[in-house]
Amino acid sequence: MPAGPEDVFRGRPIGRRLFIVLLGAGAAGIALAKHAYAGDDATPGNVATSVPVGSMTPDEGREPSEGVHPNIVPPERFRYYSVGDIPDFTERAWRLTVDGAGLDGGMELRLADLKAFPNVAIRSTFRCVTGWRVRNCVWRGVRVRDIVDANSPNAKAKHITFYAGDGVYTDTLTIGQARSDHAIxxxxxxxxxxxxxQGYPVRLIxxxxxxxKNVKWLRRIEVKPVHDLGFWEQRGWDDNAYVYTPPSNG
Amino acid sequence: MDEPRPRLVQRFSGAERTLHWVYALLFVILLLSGLFLYLGPGQNPFLDRRELMRSIHLDAALALVALFLLVAAGSPGTLRRLRDDVEWFDRDDARWLLWVLVPRRLRGRPLPPQRRLNAGQKLNTVLTAAATVGFTVTGTLMWGGSALPTSLSEAADTWHLLLTEAMIPLVAGHLVVALLFPSTRGALRGIVTGRVRLDFARRRHARWAETLEQGEDTV
Structure with missing residues (x-):
C-alpha cells in the first residue's frame, strides 16, 4: 500500500526492528559460540581426556595467535601472570621436595627422577578465573597420586600444599582432588x-x-592433615575453584 | 542595555535525566569493576579485592535492572516516549548521518532538520538498549556459572567481553561529542538541566522546534 503523507513525513519505523535484529544477532552469536565450545563442556567426566604419551609433536599445538593481545605469547595463547619474580631454574639445580606429616616417607626428586614415574598425557582446556582460556592443551607429566603413593601416605594425609619456586605462591588441593586422574x-x-x-621445569595441572590452583615452578609438595589457604585464597578468592559443579565427594 | 534572556524550552524530563545519569554512573561502575575482575597480576591493583569487585559488579548490574523497572513503573511515559523517539528514521536522519561524517569544510548544505533526538542519538539509544539487554543476558549466564554447561557460560563470557569492547568506543565517542564539541554544549545543558535554548533547538533540532512552537510537544 502506498505511504500516505504522514508516513512520508515520519519516515520508516526502524528503531524497534534494529533493536530486535541486534538482539537476534546476539542470541545467534551466543548459540554459535556455545556450539563452537561444545567440545569443552567441563564435567567430572570429560574435563580432560587421556591421550597417548608423546602423541603431540611440537608444531601441533601452534595457533596463529601473533598480534592477538600483547599479553598473549604465541604459540600457546597464554597470558603469563606471576605474583613474584619468575624463578630461573636449571634442570641441574632444580629439586622437588615431597614431605609432610601425611607421609611416612618423603623424597627429593630431580627432573629425571620425576620423569621415571609412569608418564601420562591429558588434553584439556586451561581456564583462567579472569575469563580467558586456552583450548586443546596437551600436558605431559606424572599423576600426583603416583608421587604421593610412592611416599607411603598415612591417615593424616588429608590435604596437599603446593609451593612455587618463587618463594611466595602456594595453593592447595584436598587429597581426594589430588588423586584425580587429571591432577598431574x-x-x-x-x-x-x-x-x-609457564612454570619451567614442572607445574601442577x-x-x-x-x-x-595450577601452581607453577613447583619446589615442594607437602602432604598434611590440615588445610592451608593458598596465596589468593588468603586474599578472598574461592578455595573451591571448580569450573563446573564439583563432585559431591570433592 | 541588557540582552533579552534567551527563551528556554524543556527537552528532557526529570525521569529521563535520572535514567540517563544513573545509567551513566552504573555503567562506569560496571566497567571499572569488570576491568578489575578481568585484569591479572601486574596490571590490576585490586586483585586482592576480587570478592569486593565481584560484589560491586553484581550489585551495580542489579541496580541497572532495578533502574529500568523503577522508571517503567514510576514513569511509564518516559520509556514509551523514548521508544517513540527512536522508532522513526526518515530521509533527514540519513542526511544528518552523512552530514556529520563529511569534513566540516566540505559541508555545503545546512544541518538537516531533526526531531528531539537527532539520528546519532537515536542510533546510540538503540545500540545502548540492545547492549544493555545483551549484558544482562550474558551476565546472568555467567553468574549461573558452574551450574550451567561450560560451553554456555564460556559463550556468554566471550560475548560479554565483546559487548564491552564494542561499547567502549560508543561511550567514548558519546563523551567526546558531548563534552568537547562546542556545538553540542546546548545538548549537554539539556541533559543536565532538562532545558535548552530555543535558538539551539531551532538550529540543531528544527523539526522538534517547529512542534514546540506549534504547541504540539510537551515533556
Missing part, C-alpha cells in the same frame, strides 16, 4: 618443555579448577 605434575605442553613463564 607436568613438564611438557603440546610436545615442548614448559617455558620459564588440575584442569577441573581455574588456573590459580
Amino acid at each position: 605434575l607436568a613438564w611438557e605442553l603440546n610436545g615442548r618443555p614448559l617455558i620459564r613463564e 588440575y584442569p577441573d579448577m581455574y588456573g590459580y
Whole structure:
C-alpha cells in the first residue's frame, strides 16, 4: 500500500526492528559460540581426556595467535601472570621436595627422577578465573597420586600444599582432588618443555579448577592433615575453584 | 542595555535525566569493576579485592535492572516516549548521518532538520538498549556459572567481553561529542538541566522546534 503523507513525513519505523535484529544477532552469536565450545563442556567426566604419551609433536599445538593481545605469547595463547619474580631454574639445580606429616616417607626428586614415574598425557582446556582460556592443551607429566603413593601416605594425609619456586605462591588441593586422574605434575605442553613463564621445569595441572590452583615452578609438595589457604585464597578468592559443579565427594 | 534572556524550552524530563545519569554512573561502575575482575597480576591493583569487585559488579548490574523497572513503573511515559523517539528514521536522519561524517569544510548544505533526538542519538539509544539487554543476558549466564554447561557460560563470557569492547568506543565517542564539541554544549545543558535554548533547538533540532512552537510537544 502506498505511504500516505504522514508516513512520508515520519519516515520508516526502524528503531524497534534494529533493536530486535541486534538482539537476534546476539542470541545467534551466543548459540554459535556455545556450539563452537561444545567440545569443552567441563564435567567430572570429560574435563580432560587421556591421550597417548608423546602423541603431540611440537608444531601441533601452534595457533596463529601473533598480534592477538600483547599479553598473549604465541604459540600457546597464554597470558603469563606471576605474583613474584619468575624463578630461573636449571634442570641441574632444580629439586622437588615431597614431605609432610601425611607421609611416612618423603623424597627429593630431580627432573629425571620425576620423569621415571609412569608418564601420562591429558588434553584439556586451561581456564583462567579472569575469563580467558586456552583450548586443546596437551600436558605431559606424572599423576600426583603416583608421587604421593610412592611416599607411603598415612591417615593424616588429608590435604596437599603446593609451593612455587618463587618463594611466595602456594595453593592447595584436598587429597581426594589430588588423586584425580587429571591432577598431574607436568613438564611438557603440546610436545615442548614448559617455558620459564609457564612454570619451567614442572607445574601442577588440575584442569577441573581455574588456573590459580595450577601452581607453577613447583619446589615442594607437602602432604598434611590440615588445610592451608593458598596465596589468593588468603586474599578472598574461592578455595573451591571448580569450573563446573564439583563432585559431591570433592 | 541588557540582552533579552534567551527563551528556554524543556527537552528532557526529570525521569529521563535520572535514567540517563544513573545509567551513566552504573555503567562506569560496571566497567571499572569488570576491568578489575578481568585484569591479572601486574596490571590490576585490586586483585586482592576480587570478592569486593565481584560484589560491586553484581550489585551495580542489579541496580541497572532495578533502574529500568523503577522508571517503567514510576514513569511509564518516559520509556514509551523514548521508544517513540527512536522508532522513526526518515530521509533527514540519513542526511544528518552523512552530514556529520563529511569534513566540516566540505559541508555545503545546512544541518538537516531533526526531531528531539537527532539520528546519532537515536542510533546510540538503540545500540545502548540492545547492549544493555545483551549484558544482562550474558551476565546472568555467567553468574549461573558452574551450574550451567561450560560451553554456555564460556559463550556468554566471550560475548560479554565483546559487548564491552564494542561499547567502549560508543561511550567514548558519546563523551567526546558531548563534552568537547562546542556545538553540542546546548545538548549537554539539556541533559543536565532538562532545558535548552530555543535558538539551539531551532538550529540543531528544527523539526522538534517547529512542534514546540506549534504547541504540539510537551515533556
